[in-house]
Amino acid sequence: MTATDRSLELINTAAQAAADKLAHDIIAYDVSDVLSITDAFLLASAPNDRQVKSIVDEIEERLSKELGVKPVRREGDREARWVLLDYVDIVVHVQHSEERVFYALERLWKDCPELALPADAQATRGKAAEHAKLRDAEEAAELDGELR
Numbered sequence: 001m002t003a004t005d006r007s008l009e010l011i012n013t014a015a016q017a018a019a020d021k022l023a024h025d026i027i028a029y030d031v032s033d034v035l036s037i038t039d040a041f042l043l044a045s046a047p048n049d050r051q052v053k054s055i056v057d058e059i060e061e062r063l064s065k066e067l068g069v070k071p072v073r074r075e076g077d078r079e080a081r082w083v084l085l086d087y088v089d090i091v092v093h094v095q096h097s098e099e100r101v102f103y104a105l106e107r108l109w110k111d112c113p114e115l116a117l118p119a120d121a122q123a124t125r126g127k128a129a130e131h132a133k134l135r136d137a138e139e140a141a142e143l144d145g146e147l148r
């Protein structure tokens with residue numbers, strides 16, 4: 001079994017919405033062969049809680065406006081460290097970058113086929129690592145300034 005056309009439409013719309021809100025490392029997996037509860041997972045991350053919330057809000061708004069769907073379940077709102085949106089056909093995980101590294105959901109689904117995503121979403125690959133490197137350099141420069 002493979003992801004349905006409807007699932008692919010949902011995934012692509014959600015991925016584009018996440019990319020538009022500057023999500024990092026957007027990736028989607030066809031999990032229809034290993035899970036009976038959904039067709040596909042979309043993973044995205046952001047370097048801070050506010051951006052996680054912004055990405056989630058944008059995904060919800062786009063899927064509602066453009067495709068007329070609302071999540072049947074939304075979990076993780078208060079902390080905005082990991083928000084899950086369940087649309088039955090697809091499940092969206094938007095994680096704070098630290099949670100993304102810690103839980104490494106990609107490892108769980110690495111044997112599942114990766115789904116093609118819009119170019120904007122694909123361009124987000126490696127952004128979390130870039131951002132971490134930049135943040136580390138800024139922190140080191142700050143520390144260096146404090147030590148002088």
